[in-house]
Structures are given as structure tokens and as C-alpha cells.
Amino acid sequence: MNALNTISAIPMEHGLLLAATLFTVGFFGLLTRRDMLFMLMSLEVMLNAAALAFIVAGSRWANADGQIMFILILTLAAAEASVGLALLISLYRRFKTLDIDAASTMKG
Amino acid sequence: MLNLLPLTFAAPLLGFILLAFSRSRISENLATVIGVGSVGISALTTLLVGFDFLSNPPEGGSAVITLWQWMSVGSFKPSFALHLDALSLTMLGVITGVGFFIHLFASWYMRGDAGFARFFSYMNLFVASMLFLVLGDNLLFLYFGWEGVGLASYLLIGFWYHDAANGAAARKAFVITRVGDTFMAIALFILFREFGTLNIQELAVLAPAAWPVVNGVGATMATVTALLLLGGAVGKSAQLPLQTWLPDAMAGPTPVSALIHAATMVTAGVYLIARTHAIFDLSPFALQCVGTIGALTLLMAGFIAVMQTDIKKILAYSTMSQIGYMFLAEGVGAYQPAVFHLMTHAFFKALLFLSSGSVILAMHHEQNIFRMGNLRKHIPFIYWCMLIGTLALCAFPLTSGFFSKDAILHEAYLGGHYELWIAGLFGAFLTGVYSFRLIFIVFFGAERWRKAELHGHDDHGAHHGLSPKDEPHGAKTLDHHIPLAVLLVMALIGGFIHLPLDGVLPAAEHAEHGPAWIAYLPIPVSFAGIFVSWFLFLKRPDIPAALASGSVTKLIGQFWKSAFGFDWLYDKLFVKPFVWAANINKNDIADWVIGLIPLTLRGANSLAAATQTGNLRWYAFAAGAGAVGLIAAIALH
Numbered sequence: 034m035n036a037l038n039t040i041s042a043i044p045m046e047h048g049l050l051l052a053a054t055l056f057t058v059g060f061f062g063l064l065t066r067r068d069m070l071f072m073l074m075s076l077e078v079m080l081n082a083a084a085l086a087f088i089v090a091g092s093r094w095a096n097a098d099g100q101i102m103f104i105l106i107l108t109l110a111a112a113e114a115s116v117g118l119a120l121l122i123s124l125y126r127r128f129k130t131l132d133i134d135a136a137s138t139m140k141g
Numbered sequence: 142m143l144n145l146l147p148l149t150f151a152a153p154l155l156g157f158i159l160l161a162f163s164r165s166r167i168s169e170n171l172a173t174v175i176g177v178g179s180v181g182i183s184a185l186t187t188l189l190v191g192f193d194f195l196s197n198p199p200e201g202g203s204a205v206i207t208l209w210q211w212m213s214v215g216s217f218k219p220s221f222a223l224h225l226d227a228l229s230l231t232m233l234g235v236i237t238g239v240g241f242f243i244h245l246f247a248s249w250y251m252r253g254d255a256g257f258a259r260f261f262s263y264m265n266l267f268v269a270s271m272l273f274l275v276l277g278d279n280l281l282f283l284y285f286g287w288e289g290v291g292l293a294s295y296l297l298i299g300f301w302y303h304d305a306a307n308g309a310a311a312r313k314a315f316v317i318t319r320v321g322d323t324f325m326a327i328a329l330f331i332l333f334r335e336f337g338t339l340n341i342q343e344l345a346v347l348a349p350a351a352w353p354v355v356n357g358v359g360a361t362m363a364t365v366t367a368l369l370l371l372g373g374a375v376g377k378s379a380q381l382p383l384q385t386w387l388p389d390a391m392a393g394p395t396p397v398s399a400l401i402h403a404a405t406m407v408t409a410g411v412y413l414i415a416r417t418h419a420i421f422d423l424s425p426f427a428l429q430c431v432g433t434i435g436a437l438t439l440l441m442a443g444f445i446a447v448m449q450t451d452i453k454k455i456l457a458y459s460t461m462s463q464i465g466y467m468f469l470a471e472g473v474g475a476y477q478p479a480v481f482h483l484m485t486h487a488f489f490k491a492l493l494f495l496s497s498g499s500v501i502l503a504m505h506h507e508q509n510i511f512r513m514g515n516l517r518k519h520i521p522f523i524y525w526c527m528l529i530g531t532l533a534l535c536a537f538p539l540t541s542g543f544f545s546k547d548a549i550l551h552e553a554y555l556g557g558h559y560e561l562w563i564a565g566l567f568g569a570f571l572t573g574v575y576s577f578r579l580i581f582i583v584f585f586g587a588e589r590w591r592k593a594e595l596h597g598h599d600d601h602g603a604h605h606g607l608s609p610k611d612e613p614h615g616a617k618t619l620d621h622h623i624p625l626a627v628l629l630v631m632a633l634i635g636g637f638i639h640l641p642l643d644g645v646l647p648a649a650e651h652a653e654h655g656p657a658w659i660a661y662l663p664i665p666v667s668f669a670g671i672f673v674s675w676f677l678f679l680k681r682p683d684i685p686a687a688l689a690s691g692s693v694t695k696l697i698g699q700f701w702k703s704a705f706g707f708d709w710l711y712d713k714l715f716v717k718p719f720v721w722a723a724n725i726n727k728n729d730i731a732d733w734v735i736g737l738i739p740l741t742l743r744g745a746n747s748l749a750a751a752t753q754t755g756n757l758r759w760y761a762f763a764a765g766a767g768a769v770g771l772i773a774a775i776a777l778h
Contacts, residue, residue: 063761072757137755 048089055082069124069131073117080110143193143204145186146223149237150272152182153265160262169257173248176261180244180268184237191230195641202226202644203342205278216337224278224341228645231480232275232412235487239404240268242624246495247396249620250502254394260300264400267293271405275412280329280339283416287325287377287409291318294406298393310392317386321376325413328369332420335362345419352423359424367420367427370413371434378410378464380438385707387461391453395498398453402460403491408483411467415476415646422474422647432472432553436564439465441705443571447578448702451508452497455579459534460490462568466549469561475552476646482545488635489533489542492628496526499621500583503613504590510582517584520615524584526625531576533632535667536569543664544636551660569663573670574677581679 055078062075084106091099121131128135156179160172167175194204203226211219225233244264251260270289277283299311333339336347352360359367374380379387387407391398401407414421414431421428439462446458463486470479501508503520517524533542546569553562590611616622677685688694700706752763 060765064758064765067758133757136757 045089045093049086052082052086052089055079055085067132067134069121069133072133073114073121076113076117077110080106080113084110143190143199143206143225146190146206146225146276147208148186149183149190149233150269150276152179152186153269153272155179157262157265157269160258160265163258167258169252172258172261176258176265177241177244177248179265180237180241183268183272184241187230187233187237190225191234194225194230199225211282217333219279219281219339221282222278223276225276226645227641227643228412228415228480229275231484231640231642232408233272235408235484236268236271236275236404239487239491239628240271240400242627243396243399243404243491243495244268245620246399246498246624247394249616249618250396250498251394256300260297260394263293263296263300264397267297267400267405271409274409278341280332280341280344280417283341283413284325284329287373287413288322290377290406290409291315291322294318294390294401297397297401298390300393300397304392307392310386310389314386314390317383318376321373321383324369324371324376325373328366328373331362331366331369341416344417348420348423354423354425357425359426363420363423364426367417367424368430370417370420371427371431374410374413374468375434376410377413378407378468379461380410380434380464380468381441382707384438384442384461385704385711388454388457388704391451391457395453395494395501398457399491399494399498402457402494403487407460407464408467408487411464411471411479411483414468414471415480418471418476418646421471428472428474430472432469432558432561435465435468435470435472436561436568437465438462439469439568440564440571443568443575444701445704446575447571448698449575450511452500452510452513452579452583453494453508455510455575456490456493456497459493459572459576460486462572463490463534466546466565466568469553469565470549473553473556473558473561474647475549475556477640477642477648478545478548478552480642480646481640482542482549484638484640485533485541485545485632485635488628489530489540489632492526492625492632493530493534495625495628496523496530499523499616499625500527503615505611507590510579512590513583514586514589515584516613519613522622522625523615526629527584528580529629529632531580533635534576535573535671536663537667538664539636541632541635547660547663550663554659566663566666569666570670570673573667573672574674577671577674578678581674585679586682 059075059077059079059082062078063072066072066075084103087099087102087106089099091097091102124133124136125131156175159175160167163172203224205222205224207220207222209221211221244261247260247264251257254260267290270286270293273286273289274283275286277286295311295315298314299308301307302311329339332344332348335351336344338344338347348363352363354360354363372383376383390401393401421431442458442462442465446455446462449455449458463482467479467482467486470476470482500513500516500520500523503516503523504513507513529540533540536543536546550562550565550569553565689698703709
């Protein structure tokens with residue numbers, strides 16, 4: 034009960050602002066980075082930003098649903114990381130580089 | 142036995158389907174068994190049916206077998222019914238009998254050709270269509286077979302389609318016969334509008350009642366209908382003025398020429414007029430047209446044939462000329478001799494064409510008669526076949542052609558058509574000249590292919606013609622000999638067959654029989670032709686050579702050789718203006734408007750394709766921008 038009180042001491046707006054900032058940082062990282070590893074890291078940042086927004090909102094309404102969603106997103110991020118890293122390895126094997134622009138062979 | 146009748150066309154039709162779908166996946170021997178065997182079954186069935194028909198004639202001289210109702214549109218209910226009488230039985234015998242031997246010969250002639258099975262599938266379709274044509278009891282059914290014959294002839298004339306000239310010849314035959322077919326279709330429309338039926342037997346009763354002949358002048362509608370039907374017959378039978386496709390049709394393999402000229406196709410027009418004679422009899426003017434067209438065609442074809450150098454073209458023009466005799470006979474009301482001549486002509490013309498095919502192969506695909514000569518020493522069997530066929534063509538006494546052609550000329554004289562009679566007599570003289578010119582040049586005289594200078598400038602390829610040291614070699618297999626031998630016998634004795642046509646076609650009745658020498662006059666006339674031919678082309682070959690260099694005679698010769706310039710005329714009259722109009726019309730506004738649709742689609746497509754850069758970050762940006770846009774839209778709403 035004590036810990037919950039500590040978090041609720043932070044205003045919700047601040048928490049959401051932090052989440053939005055983190056999401057934007059991740060999104061621009063995704064747009065600007067060409068290295069696939071960094072793009073995956075940017076994706077993780079964006080996922081965590083979304084998870085943080087859930088936690089903040091959950092604590093605002095004293096509801097456990099936000100934390101459940103956090104667990105779900107954590108699992109999702111783990112699955113995404115495994116698939117993403119597998120893709121990264123096969124990308125490297127195929128193009129001998131991690132530059133994502135090298136894989137633009139499907140242009141219309 | 143009559144119930145077997147559908148088998149006559151079912152067998153070739155099945156053969157066509159089997160061969161068409163197997164294509165080149167089956168061996169030549171199997172294709173021969175299917176292709177020749179199906180027509181063989183057809184011929185055997187005809188024998189059985191014919192024997193039954195003649196021994197127990199059905200009531201009224203004809204039997205109708207209704208297979209099924211074809212369609213039912215309002216009052217128009219044509220049935221799929223077969224009509225068997227002496228006329229269709231005669232045609233049936235000619236088509237399946239002669240057709241079978243042509244097929245058998247073709248299995249020798251075409252051996253080794255890449256399209257062997259394809260060839261026999263078309264041949265079977267040809268025979269089946271022709272059987273539809275002669276067995277149909279209504280004009281629509283007849284028209285169905287009529288068009289099938291046109292299609293099959295197109296496929297076969299253009300059989301060696303790798304050569305563009307053959308494709309052009311096939312198209313020419315198709316388009317020109319289509320002109321005639323259009324006339325015929327209009328005739329059918331008129332008949333249906335006037336009488337509400339296309340059944341031939343019903344028309345034969347209804348038409349005379351509705352269109353009586355008054356004072357020797359037929360009703361206008363009867364004349365129009367008969368002339369339109371004549372248009373169809375003229376197109377199919379290659380008579381003036383739709384005759385130009387026939388010589389070009391020689392582009393097909395030689396057995397095809399034999400089939401077109403002897404058993405099927407060109408005889409269809411003669412059959413059509415005989416079948417619908419009830420309508421022609423109502424219009425003396427139309428009958429006069431039939432006779433005049435026949436006379437003009439037989440004379441013209443005779444003149445042209447004298448100047449041809451291609452062995453197959455000579456025979457083609459001789460066919461045109463003989464069909465002219467049949468038209469002449471129908472024009473004077475002598476339907477029975479016309480059908481009789483159709484039959485005997487089928488025998489000797491099939492023999493002539495198959496022999497010429499054998500000559501062509503013996504000479505390594507050489508068709509120019511001026512590169513042959515003295516061949517009777519090299520291929521004596523073919524020489525005898527050709528000689529008998531030619532004698533029958535010239536109506537030599539006691540050969541088959543003698544009986545039929547003399548009957549035609551005699552009837553023309555007795556009917557009082559003296560100008561047609563004289564034309565026919567002169568045609569007989571020309572026949573003697575051009576047909577024996579072929580014999581004398583090809584089978585007698587010097588062996589011209591041995592002169593090296595004749596080769597070279599217009600040789601198409603190494604495989605064409607014999608080189609000076611080669612010997613012509615005849616065929617030695619039975620599938621080559623049997624058809625020729627049978628047709629040889631039929632060309633000799635075919636004239637003794639008595640066709641039981643009395644109940645079907647009107648017999649000409651004449652009050653006076655004329656002097657007896659009239660009946661025998663064609664004999665010395667033909668002999669005169671043969672003598673002139675011998676004198677000009679064997680005894681004194683310098684005379685034709687001198688004529689060819691004289692200025693006036695050279696011009697006439699060129700005119701005859703170019704088939705009276707009809708190709709040139711039609712090119713100027715129809716082809717050129719049509720191409721000109723088509724060229725003008727190809728950029729019309731309708732095309733332009735329709736062209737906008739694909740243009741728009743293509744533009745939209747390239748726009749959409751441009752977004753697919755294959756660049757992942759671009760996609761991510763698009764997704765992000767889209768999300769921002771959506772959120773903004775919701776927030777601002």
C-alpha cells in the first residue's frame with residue numbers, strides 16, 4: 034500500500050509525458066537508424082513506453098489491469114525480440130550487412 | 142439397318158475428337174488406325190445402309206431419322222434429323238467411299254510429317270461436316286455442315302502454317318466462301334420468313350404453291366431466293382465470280398486437294414442446287430443464271446488451265462471446269478446427269494490428284510511440269526493412273542466421264558439451250574487440250590530436270606526438285622497402291638453405275654430426241670482436243686514457244702495465265718479500298734475513349750507502385766504518419 038502511494042504521488046500527466054517522450058524517441062530512432070540491431074532496440078523502447086503508459090494509468094485508477102497489460106507487453110517484447118533477432122541473423126547471412134536498406138529488394 | 146445411319150458421321154467425328162485431343166502424343170500408326178479407320182467404319186456403314194435402302198426402299202423413297210430437337214424458339218423448331226434418299230445416299234457413297242481411299246493414300250503421303258495426327262483430325266472433321274451437309278433434312282442443319290466444311294477447309298489449306306503464304310491462301314478461301322455463305326444465309330432468312338420452316342421437303346411443297354410460275358416468268362421472291370442460294374453454291378463450288386480461292390487452295394497437302402475437289406467441299410454447291418431444285422424450278426431466270434455461270438466458268442477455267450505450269454493448278458482449274466459442267470446441267474434442268482457427273486468426277490479427280498501427289502513426291506516436291514518429262518519410264522504405274530484419269534476427264538468413250546458428260550451435253554441440246562451446248566462442246570475440246578498437255582509434258586518428251594540451267598534462279602531450297610543426276614523413284618507400298626488401283630477401276634467403270642435418282646430429282650422429258658449424231662458429237666470434239674494437244678506440245682513444241690514470243694499471243698497467254706486477272710481486279714476493287722478504309726478508321730474517337738480506361742488504370746498503378754519502395758524505414762514512417770494523422774483527425778473532430 035505504501036509503494037502504491039509513492040507512485041500516486043507523481044502526477045499522471047508527468048508519467049504519460051515521460052511515456053510519450055520515450056515513444057517519440059523510440060519512433061525517431063526507428064526512422065533514423067539504418068542498423069537493424071538499433072532499430073530493434075528502438076522498437077523495445079517504444080514497447081516499454083506503451084507499457085509505462087499502462088502502469089501509470091493503472092495506478093491512477095488503482096486498477097490491476099494496467100499491470101496485467103504490462104506483463105502481456107513484456108511477453109510480447111520477448112517474442113518480438115526473438116523473432117527480430119532471428120531475422121537479423123538471416124539478414125546478415127544473406128546480405129553480409131545489418132544495413133536495413135540493403136534488403137529493399139521488394140520495391141514495387 | 143437404317144438405324145446405323147448416325148454412325149456414318151459419328152465415327153469420323155469421334156476420330157476428330159480423339160486425334161485433336163491426343164495431338165502428337167500418339168504414334169503415327171495409331172493415328173492412322175483412328176483417322177483412316179473411322180472413315181472406313183463410315184464407308185462400311187454406308188454400304189450396309191445403302192444395301193438395305195436399295196433392297197427395301199422406304200415408303201416415298203426417303204427415310205427420316207429424327208435424332209433430337211435441336212432448339213425451340215417460338216415457332217422455329219428445327220430438329221436434328223437425317224434425311225436419306227437416293228440423292229443423299231449417292232453423296233454419302235461418294236464422300237465416304239472416295240474419302241476413305243483418299244485417307245488411306247494420305248496415310249502414305251503424310252508419313253513423317255510433324256503434324257500427322259493433326260492432319261487426320263482435320264480430315265475427319267472435313268468428312269463429318271460434309272456428311273452433316275448431305276444428311277440434314279432441313280436447311281439449317283445443312284448450313285451447319287456447310288460452315289463446318291468451310292472451317293475444315295480453312296484448317297487444311299493452311300495446314301503447313303509455317304509458310305505465311307499458306308496462311309494467306311487459307312484465309313482467302315475462308316473469306317471468299319464466306320461471301321457466298323452470307324448470300325445463302327439471307328436466302329434461308331427469306332425462306333423462313335415466307336414459309337415458317339426450313340425443312341427441305343416441306344419447302345418443296347410450300348414454295349411452288351406460294352410462288353407459281355406465270356407465263357414462264359417466276360415470282361420475284363422465288364428469283365431472289367434462288368439467286369441468293371446460287372450465291373452460296375457459287376462460293377463453295379468455286380464458280381464465277383467467286384472462283385479465285387480454288388487455285389490458291391492448292392497450298393494444302395495434295396490429299397487435301399483431292400478431298401476438296403473430289404469428295405467434299407466443291408461438290409457441295411452442286412448438291413445444294415440439286416437439293417433445293419424445287420425453288421430453282423420456280424425461277425427460269427435463276428436457272429438460266431446457273432447454266433450461264435457454269436458455261437462461262439468451264440470455258441474460262443479451260444483457257445486458264447492451258448497456260449498453267451503447276452501440276453496441281455492445272456488439276457484445280459480442270460475441277461473448276463468440270464463443276465461448271467455440273468452447273469450447266471443443273472441450269473438446263475438436267476439434275477440427274479449433274480449428280481451423275483459429280484460422282485464420276487469424284488472418281489477420276491481423286492485418282493488424278495492422288496497420282497499427282499505421287500508424282501510430286503517422286504520428283505522431290507517438284508510441282509512445275511516443265512521440270513518433269515518422260516516419267517512414264519520411271520513411274521509406269523502412276524503414268525497409267527494419270528492416263529486413265531485424264532481419259533475419263535476428257536470423256537473418252539466407255540470411261541466413266543464419257544457417260545456423264547455426254548448426258549449433260551445431250552440434255553443441254555435437247556432442252557434447246559444451244560448456246561450452252563456449244564460452250565460445253567468447246568469446253569470438251571479445251572479439256573482435251575489442257576489435260577493431255579499435262580500428260581505429254583510430264584510423262585513424255587525429254588527428262589527436263591536433267592538440264593542444269595533450269596535450276597538455280599527460282600529454286601526455293603535444297604529439298605525442292607530433283608538435281609540433274611537423280612532418278613525419280615516411285616512408291617512401293619500397299620497403302621499407296623491400293624487407293625490408286627481402286628480409284629483407277631472406278632474411273633474406268635464408274636459410268637456403268639445406275640443411280641436410282643428418279644424419285645428424287647426430276648427427269649428431263651423431251652418431245653423430240655434430235656438427230657443421233659448429236660449424242661456422239663462430243664467424242665470427235667475431245668479427240669480433236671487431244672490431237673491438238675499432241676501436235677502442239679509433243680510433235681511441234683516450237684509452235685507454243687513461237688506463240689509465247691509473239692506480241693499479241695504473248696499478251697493473251699499472260700492474260701490466261703494470270704487467271705483472267707481476277708485476283709488483280711479483286712485486289713483493286715475490294716482489298717485495297719477495305720485496307721484504305723480500315724487505315725482511316727483505326728484512329729476513331731471510340732477507340733480513343735476506350736483507350737482512356739487502360740490509360741487511367743496504368744497511371745494509378747504506377748502511382749501506387751511508386752509507394753512500394755522496399756525501404757523499411759519509409760514504411761515505418763508512413764505507418765507513423767498515418768497514426769498521427771488518425772489521432773489528429775479524431776482529436777480535431
